Amino acid sequence: MNSTRKPLIAGNWKMYKGGLAGVELASALKKVARDVPNVDMVIAPPFTVLAACAHEVEGSSIAIAAQNFYPKNEGAFTGEVSAPMLRDSGCTWVLVGHSERRQYFGETDASVAERTRVAIAAGLEPIVCVGETLAERETGQTIAVVNRQVSAFVNLLTHHAVIAYEPVWAIGTGKTAGPNEAEEVHMAIRAQLERRGLGMTTRILYGGSVKADNAAALLACPNVDGALVGGASLEASTFGAIARAAQGLVSSR
Ligand code: PEP
Numbered sequence: 001m002n003s004t005r006k007p008l009i010a011g012n013w014k015m016y017k018g019g020l021a022g023v024e025l026a027s028a029l030k031k032v033a034r035d036v037p038n039v040d041m042v043i044a045p046p047f048t049v050l051a052a053c054a055h056e057v058e059g060s061s062i063a064i065a066a067q068n069f070y071p072k073n074e075g076a077f078t079g080e081v082s083a084p085m086l087r088d089s090g091c092t093w094v095l096v097g098h099s100e101r102r103q104y105f106g107e108t109d110a111s112v113a114e115r116t117r118v119a120i121a122a123g124l125e126p127i128v129c130v131g132e133t134l135a136e137r138e139t140g141q142t143i144a145v146v147n148r149q150v151s152a153f154v155n156l157l158t159h160h161a162v163i164a165y166e167p168v169w170a171i172g173t174g175k176t177a178g179p180n181e182a183e184e185v186h187m188a189i190r191a192q193l194e195r196r197g198l199g200m201t202t203r204i205l206y207g208g209s210v211k212a213d214n215a216a217a218l219l220a221c222p223n224v225d226g227a228l229v230g231g232a233s234l235e236a237s238t239f240g241a242i243a244r245a246a247q248g249l250v251s252s253r
Helices: 022-037 047-056 081-088 099-104 109-121 132-140 140-150 179-195 212-219 238-250
Strands: 008-012 042-043 062-066 093-096 125-130 160-166 203-207 226-228
Touching: 008 203, 008 238, 022 042, 022 062, 022 212, 022 238, 042 093, 047 062, 047 099, 081 109, 093 109, 093 238, 109 125, 109 140, 132 140, 140 212, 160 179, 179 203, 179 212, 212 226, 212 238, 226 238
Parallel strands: 008 042, 008 226, 042 062, 062 093, 093 125, 125 160, 160 203, 203 226
Antiparallel strands: none
């Protein structure tokens, strides 16, 4: 972490905790937020509990993200949810281009860029996800792939946007990039941001099997500004431990 950027710990609940359990988790996280004043916390519940979770965390420092949206403001798009609807539900953030969206729902660099543009226009802060597959890493293409993914949207970003580097092979697998592997990719992303004048301000999160026991080592990297957490964000104890690891690093400066 770098002292000029406030660490951000974001939890992607994926398709879990869509009912009362989600509201209970949001409630439990309010206590965690009080212990980590120097850390921004964002949670991304499923659509069905966005408004209830936003209501639950009101008055705390926790912000609400959606996991996806459709990049039109309104219209005959059955089953879809727009960025203004997310704002109305209490969201201030949105995940864009998560690898599961790219892998299972046909999202491309172009559709990720379009969602980034529409999210920013609607006043949502995007967390735009990038990352290479195992085959791409094993054939030495990691930096080229991530640079290509970032270059699709980097010229659309403002100072509020966040990029998450999530190697696909590390998501939900228990495998993490080591701190050096993560830092190498984060440095490449930082270089692209610097060319746009956004290098100092834009936070770059690491994601992929971040847990309480590996968080501090990853967060200690100078270009890692926080974490996007999946599985370990589903319990207040484990997500709280990661947020506290970030707070500990800030406090020890
Ligand atoms: C994610 O869903 O963005 C993620 C990183 O998941 P996990 O922490 O479970 O690997």
